[in-house]
Amino acid sequence: MKRILKAVATSVGGWFEARLRLKPAVMPILEHPIPAGAAGPKGWWYVFGSASMTLLFLQIATGIGLALVYVPSADQAYQSLEYLNYRQPFGWFLRSLHYWSGSGMVVMVVIHMTQVFLHGAYKYPRELTWIFGVLLLLLTLGMAFTGQVLRWDADAYWGVGVGASMAGRVPVAGPGIVELLIGGPTIGASTLSRFFALHVFIIPGLLITLVGGHLWLVLSRGISEPPVPGEPVDPKTYDAKYHEELKKGKPFLGDAMTKDAFFSALVVLVVVTLAAVIGPKGPGGLPDPTLTAANPRPDWPFLWLFGLLSLSPAGLETFVMLAFPVVLVICLLLVPFVSNRGERAPSRRPVAVLIVLVGGTTLAVLTYEGMTSPWSPKMGAWSGDTIPTAIVKRATPLELQGAAAFQNKDCRNCHALDGVGGRRGPDLSTVGTRLTRDQLIDQINNGTPGGGNMPAYGKHVRPAEMDAMVAFLMSLRPPGQPPAKVALVPAPTAAP
Amino acid sequence: MTTQVLNRIPAFLIAFTLLASGCNPPGKPTPPQTSGRPEAVTDFNVLYAAHCAGCHGTDGTLGPAPPLNDPLFLKIVPDTELVRVVTEGRAGTSMAAFDQKKGGPLTTAQVKVLAEGLKTKWGKPGGPTDVPGYLLTPGGNVEDGAMMFAMACASCHGDKGQGGKSGELRVGAINDPAFLALSSNQVLRRFIITGRPDLGMPNFTEKTNRPHNFSTLTAKDVADLTSLLNSWRSPATK
Structure with missing residues (x-):
């Protein structure tokens, strides 16, 4: 039986190949050599990029499915989400997959970047690959934000409000940007159309283009070999050394691709499980500004920013909103220019390790603060x-x-x-x-x-x-404790 | 070995997806009961938890405000009074107005759900008979009230309502001007009739912690006691 199937597949495949002639174009890509080290156990470090891309494909597939039903108009979007959730067969699962796969994509992109950063893989000659990667991170976050807006509920409504208010603080161009972003001076009928276009056409277009460029760079300059302490990168000698290393290399089609496929499958399995067990997010409360009981929160990729903005002193607000993100992105873009040579192994790069530890802790703490938001009164x-x-x-x-x-x-x-x-x-x-x-x-x-x-x-x-x-x-004292006579804490004094 | 595992992944994925979507996995959302607008909520339990539990207690007892889960109270309080108090609150006390017409958060329909739901949820048939009426009655004699106080109340609350002890329980003052200023005569009358069962205060007929010669309070006794408590108020709040 198996043999018959194989014979059929070979002859059908052969028929197409005889006409398409794909093999000469595709096989060299699949069989391009990679450094031998990356094909061994250390190859597990290299699986995060392909997992991000797998989730991107899942996002495109589920996104197209959702677009068949979703109505991008302010007065019907919420109802169409409820329709997907409760009436369309598997509509809830599609929404759920799209949410969890999107979340997974943010996670994978961040892990991928962290790995590349820790292993110094951005150094010569892969500076441009890193820059494309930074842009892809921004686009992924852009997808997360615009996607949150399409979930047209109270969180979405106020999220756009906050985003537009932040954009409105840009000197001179502020009102123009707001007008462009939300289709008028206030959130209105065309706001959702703008975000739909961003989420479905503009950002995905850029994303796919840049992924193409990113992949081209990965193929043309090759993936980096696993870092070895004591073997620094020197742009003058690197190319020749890498060329020598590839002579001992292994084809990508084989161990490396199997690892990629295995890990991507695992990630998809986790996404499917989360989607089935936890379910879709929202839609939450109605997107109605007259409902004062709303307690809007951004989606998790932006909770750290929410926490940072809420905890910043009022005087620093505009800086934290406008200059800080730009500074952050410029820092990321400058990484391969600040250090494009030298040691790659994390054990020889304490500053890089420290940056990851401090950055990760800061993000985690700010995310926790954003999640609990102790600064908000609990109105009920x-x-x-x-x-x-x-x-x-x-x-x-x-x-x-x-x-x-x-x-x-x-x-x-x-x-x-x-x-x-x-x-x-x-x-x-x-x-x-x-x-x-x-x-x-x-x-x-x-x-x-x-x-x-x-x-x-x-x-x-x-x-x-x-x-x-x-x-x-x-009377609010633990049993047996006397009331305060002289206060244990000094009376509050005026803030300096 | 690895290839065998890898070969099975697609089959496992498909099986899992089918399994996950075919039956009702925990993630499948159930339609909400209302359209999401707060004024569309008409479930008594939801409204009670959001608007009443803070003062009257999670299950209608052991809150700082008078217990609503009190069958004797629910037996005597008129329906119209419940609606009125939830609607407009009780002036001078901590009971707020809850109807939007009076500046509160709820619609008239929701106020009705709450006021009517109390008896459905916590009302019980039976209980003491010949209960004095809930609403305040005119008259009431302070001197008679003082005599009745000595018999029915002083054992816990002290001769002049200054507080005391009931067994292990500390009983606070009820002649405190601030306490009286924040308590309407209506709620004082209610406590004289219903007691506070959740805090151990006996009702108009229970003998717990009372002298042997205590007999069930009559409507006149209740009115006299209310007048006595009213007489303890500082002049400004009488």
């Missing part, structure tokens, strides 16, 4: 987060009234009790051990001195409410 906490029952059980009638006033005055939106509630201000579970009665009254009445974090609530609190709330707050 006052009526939704309960007072811990242990506190209620031991409270006096006055303290109970104080607790009710505490909720009613929205204190809970910024202050947590037992970790539940807003996190903009400190958790007040043990405030009775820290602040005296006078200090509590002062803090509530006048807020943080010098226009600090906490507003002054004196005008919004009646004397009886103040009495009750302060009694309640003073």
Whole structure:
């Protein structure tokens, strides 16, 4: 049976080959030699680029599928997503695959870049390959952002709003850029069309073109050999050395391609599993600016930026929005020019390792901050987060009234009790051990001195409410601990 | 060995995809019950958790505000009063207005869902009979109230409502001017009738922690006690 199939395949294949004559063009590409080291166990370092490309193909396939149903108009996009989610057979799975494969693509591109950076593979003669790679990273992030906008929900709406406001701060050209980006001075009917065109035509066009260029460079200059400590790159001698190395090289079609295929299959399997188990993202709340309960968050690739912007001092805002990303991209583009020679092995490049460690930690911490966003008040906490029952059980009638006033005055939106509630201000579970009665009254009445974090609530609190709330707050102490007499922390002072 | 594994990957992938999409994998979204606009939410539990639980407690007990999961309270409170209080709040207290017409976050329909849902969810038939009415009644005698206080309340709350102890439990003052300023006569009357079962305060007929000669409070007793508490208010809030 197997033999018959093989015979049929050979004869059909032969028929086409006799007419197309592809072999002379394709075989040299597939069989081009790669350094012997890259074909061995170290070859596993080289699989991330092809996995990124595999996910790009998956994105194109699922994206075309979604475009058959999705309606890129402000008034129907949300409904068409709901249609995909709940009515179109497998529509939810298509959305889910597209989301998880897109997320996977960002992950793979970042891992690929990190590997190339750590192994010094961007050094002579592969500077241009690196530059194309940086541009591909930007385009991938561009796809992630515009894709988030096409998921036309509250996150998308406010995401465009934030993006446009940032663009609007560009000196002189700002309003023009906003007009171009969202099709008018405010988010409107043509905004979604603009982002649809960006996501479906413009960015993918550039992406595919640059991937072509990137691949051409990989083929023409060859992939880098695994770094060996003590064998620095010298542009004068590198080409000859590499040429010698290729003489001992192995064809790409073989071990290397098998590794690529295996890893890509594994990545796709993970994507499929995530898509099936966790499902598609959103659409979340309606994209309606009159819904004030919206709590928009960017998708995960941008949470670090969200965290950075939120934590930056107001004076630095414009710099962090406009100059910082440009500086970051210029730094990335300059990498192969700053160091295009010398050692490639990470063990001989402590600065490179340090950059990756510090950069990775910074991104992770900022992403965590963006995810938890403790600076945002939790607007529904006052009526939704309960007072811990242990506190209620031991409270006096006055303290109970104080607790009710505490909720009613929205204190809970910024202050947590037992970790539940807003996190903009400190958790007040043990405030009775820290602040005296006078200090509590002062803090509530006048807020943080010098226009600090906490507003002054004196005008919004009646004397009886103040009495009750302060009694309640003073009662917030671990059992057996006396109330604060002299504060353990100094009274807040004005910010410098 | 490796080639054998590799050869099986496509088959495994296809099988997995079919399996994943064929049955109902956990990731398959279920249609939301509402269209996503907050005013379209009409589920009592969702509305209660978002708008009431913060003060009245997760299951209607053990919040700082009066418990709503209290069958005796639900037995005597008129439906119209529930709707009215959720709609416009209770002036002078921490109970906020929840109807959009009064500056609150909810539609009239949602207020109705909440007010009516309380009895459906937590109301129970049975319980004590001859319960004094919920709403405030005119009159009430402060002196009679003081006599009744000594018999029905002082054992826990102290002679003058200054607080005391009930077993291990500390009982706070109820003659505190700030407490009284934030409590309406209506809620005081309600507590005299229903007690606070979640915090161990007996209702109008329970004998827990009360002297042997205690007898069930009558409508007049309740009115007298309310007047007594009202008389403790500082002049500005009477």
